[in-house]
Amino acid sequence: MGAMKLSYTSPAAGWAQGLPIGNGRLGAVIQGGIQSETWSLTEITYWSGKPEEPKGDPAASRLALERMRERFFAEDYEAGERLARETLEPEKGNFGTHLTLCDLVLRFHYKGQEESIGPIKRELDLEEAVVSHAYECAGVRYERNAFATHAADIMVSRLAADQPSALSFTLELVGRTSSFETELTKEGAIRFIGRAVETIHSDGSCGVHARGLVKVELQGGEIGIDGDKLLIIGADEAILYIGVTTDYRKESGSWERQCDEQVEQAIGKGFDRLKSEHVADYRKLYERVQLDVGDSGHSALPLDERIHLLRKGIGKDPQLYALFYQYGRYLTIAGSREDSPLPMNLQGLWNDGEANRMAWSCDYHLDVNTEMNYYPTEAANLAECHVPLMRFVQRLSEYGRAAAKAFYGCDGWVAHVFTNAWGFASPGWGLNWGMNVTGGLWIAAQLKQHYEYSLDRRFLEETAYPVLKDAALFFLDYMTIHPTYGWLVSGPSNSPENSFYPSGGAEGGEYALSMGATMDQMLVRELFHFCMDASTTLGVDTELRDRLANALSLLPPLKIGAGGQLQEWLEDYGEAQPEHRHMSHLYGLYPGDQITPLRTPELSEAARITLLNRMAREGLEDVEFTLAQFAASFARLKDGENAFKQLNYLIGQLCFDNLLTYSKPGIAGAETNIFVADGNFGGTAAIGEMLMQSHAGFIELLPALPAAWNGGRVSGLRAKGGAEVDIAWQEGRLTEAAIRPKHAGRVAVRYGGKTVSFELEAARVYRLDGRLDLVSE
Incomplete structure (x- = not known):
């Protein structure tokens, strides 16, 4: 089957068995196999919704903030949360969501000899980033190869038979939104126009426009039109060239011609040259890291069978973990290239259509999910793939200034639990998740990480420091002194997406908002230290440096609760949801560096107890990102066996047959297994942490x-x-x-x-x- 291949001996029955390709902008999940093949096509900017400015009176917002804080400091959580609902829950407008573009559908014709079709070999080669199908029918061997080339910015597929005139099929495009039209030509082209519209996360009237072209080039045979389908009859070989462009952030109309130009240039090169350039471009990134942890022989089995054996606990398959690691690197390269117009969202570059119709949307979640998409990038030697997120955060900081003024009357910038392609920075529409005031800071911490790996002074001076400095200005303005402890605390905010009992038990009600949540303090402490160090390196802002030093001296310490656990809140509240999937307060252990076994053994043990308590809970929400967080956290605690146990569960229990991770039904309202990319990336990061760490001042x-x-x-x-x-x-x-x-x-x-x-x-x-x-x- 091949060491670094996702290999199968049966067709892909649906999206969860399909194989993903991508070039950092265009993506597809290729399903089917013998009778038909369906490409679920995506484009990273194909978003519904539109930009909308936050509305508010800065002076009134500042006054409302003070009133809320009075209530929370007085431990009147009921009144504090009532005021928060009145002032910090804006109306939901045209937030939007990322949408699937369309389906490209091929149906094959074998002249009534389907009963003689032999077994199929279907695979994704991670070393070439090519999906292939091969099988025989009535003595004819059929092969198909497909890839998304970053070098030419299109997708390509070659379909061939080893006997003349044996290849016949139909080709059609099926839109996935209400605004989608196609035009067919006898020259073998399908043009389409579409718009990303939907009515769950927007009003159905706004979204990105797209244009696309599918061009078929034949050797032998002929092309006809059958209604809304192209009909290919008796060909020796067919090559499909697929181009898509959108008007996202485009000010001129030149984008409308761009995909035609790209396709025509690609046709001029031909399939072999396109593939050669694609593989060379891809391998420049992929080949940087090689991993071998042994092979028990299971790598010769189809991947779906290997996952089934792992799920049942039958035999050992160490190579599967190396495959999972390199698959995560493949998905990073496929989903996020240096020139990608947007970073990867909740589903990376791909989209099964399920998250679109959920209350939580296929967007940029800022309370771990988008961050986790990029957790492995630097250590996995894919720094260029991190760049789209850097640009995105820089733009978000610009939009976030209006949110800081509108909702808090503060300087600097802020963003909350999620954002979109349009720079949304307002709070969300629920107290236990929407009031995450450090969501923007959490994602901005990726700039710090990118600098620490590269030591690129220009990046520090032009991007990382200006963005994080403005974040620091917000928190210096926003935070307040706790009247009891004299500590500088944030709030009102939550510990995403959890809630607590103030009394320690169920008496007195369950609440989400408080002052000084642990996650906030960890992120702010990290931010202030970074800005102080950066200003020293750059020789700027000495006055700000003094302000930051003073603020650092007032931040509350990390605290250990009565049960030996790391406290999630400033007070030792009772956990209302002890089985909850989020563990934001462990940020200081991973991916942060405020808790390490060598420097802070007591806090490390408290973090371990927190992990063990959460794992022991009946009804634990075992979603993909939680298992990845467990694995990476245990790796930071030098506990390889527990880290491996979590990876074993992630791959065996929370992966589709195509090795993409998912959330189970019932999690956050999910109605079915929904692909969420962060488990793939978080699991990849965890494997890297098990092999090498460099966060604590040394390479371990x-x-x-x-x-x-x-x-x-x-x-x-x-x-x-x-x-x-x-x-x-x-x-x-x-x-x-x-x-x-x-x-x-x-x-x-x-x-x-x-x-x-x-x-x-x-x-x-x-x-x-x-x-x-x-x-x-």
């Missing part, structure tokens, strides 16, 4: 290696500071490592309780043995 090798990965090697992992790291191990012990620094300087390397330091020069290779002794330079 194999910090959470499970027994199931007894021997193996990994190359090309990226540490903070830009160094690339190779690691090999046998019988669970390090045998060798290599460090390839990008920048000169001193580095500390840790393994098995031992730490050594080296002075490194850029662009050299430093090799270490299993005892961390330097063996060559």
Whole structure:
């Protein structure tokens, strides 16, 4: 079957078995196999809705904020939440959602010999980013190959038979929105125009316009029109060229001609050259990291069978975890390239149509989901794929200034629980999730991470520091002194998306809003430290630096509750939903660095107790991102066995047959299994954390290696500071490592309780043995 391939011996019965392709803007999930093939087509900017400014009176908002805080400080949560509903829940306007563009449907004709069709080989090759199908019928071998090329910015498919005139099929486009029209030509083209409209998250009248072209080029045979379908008869080979453009953020009409130009240029190159350029462009990113954790022989089985065996606990399949890791890297490359107009949303680049019709929408969730999409990017050596999120956050900060004024009367910028393609920054429409005042800061923390891995001074000066400085100005203006403790606290806000009992028990009611939630304080502390360090590096804003230092001295400490757990709120409230899927207050453990076993052993143990308590709850909401968070958190606690256990559950229980992760019915109102991309990316990040960590001031090798990965090697992992790291191990012990620094300087390397330091020069290779002794330079 091939080591780094998703391979199957049966057709894809639906979306959950289909195989995804993408070029950072255009995407498809390819389903079917023998009788038919359906491409569920997406374009990253195909959003309903429109930009809408937040409305409010800054002076009145500031007064309302003070009144709310008086109630919360007086422990009158009922009155405080009533005031919050009156002033912090704006009317839901045309927020919108990401939508599926259309379905491309192929139906094949075999002249009445379908009964002689042999088994199919269907696969996604992660090393080439190509989906292929191969099978035989009546002695004829049929092959299809498809890919989305970033180099040419289109999608391409070649359909071929090894005997003349054996290929016949129909081709049609089926719109997925009410505004969709097609036009067919006898030259083998289908043009379409569409608009991203729907009536759940907007009023049905606003959204992005799209134009597309599907062009068929034949060898042999002929093309006809059958109603709304192209009819291909008796061909030797057919090549489909698919182009799509939209008017998102376009001020001129040139976008309307763009896809025609792209398709014509692609036709001029031909399939073989397009594929060669596609593979070369893709491999520049993909080949940076190689991972081998052993192979029990299961890699020769179809992937759906392997997942079934894992689910049943039958046999060992270590290679499946390496495949899952590289699949996450593949999805990152396919879903987010340096020039992508938007970053990946809740479903990455793809869309099964289910989240669109949910109350929570296929948007940018800022209380872990969008962040988790990009958690593995830097360490997995895909920094370029992080860039679309950097631009997105920069634009969000601009929109967020209006929200800061309208809702709080504050300087700087703010965004809350979610946002969209239009820069939405207002609170949401529910207290226990919509009032997440640090949602924008959480996603903006990705700028800090991008800088820490690259040490790119220009990026720091032009992007990271200006955006985070303005976030700091908001919190300096927004936060207030707690009248009892004298601490500087945020609020009213929530701990996404949880609630609590103020009395510690069910008496007295259940509430969501309070002052000084732990998650807020972790993010603000990280923000203030970063801005102080950045201003020193850049030699600017000394007065602001002093303000930040003073504010840091007033932030509350992280606290341990009576049960030994890390407190989720400033007070040791009772958990109203102890089985809840969100664990935002563990941010300081992962992906942050405020809690580490070496520096803060007591807090680390409190974090462990928090994890174990949550896992032990009957009715735990075992959604994809929760399992990924569990795995990464245990990796940070150096607990490889528990991290592996969570990955085992994630892959075995929360993955479709195509290895995409999902949320189960009943979770946040879900009516069916709904694909959510963050589990794939979070699981990938967790595997990386098990093999190498660099957040605590040193590079730690194999910090959470499970027994199931007894021997193996990994190359090309990226540490903070830009160094690339190779690691090999046998019988669970390090045998060798290599460090390839990008920048000169001193580095500390840790393994098995031992730490050594080296002075490194850029662009050299430093090799270490299993005892961390330097063996060559």
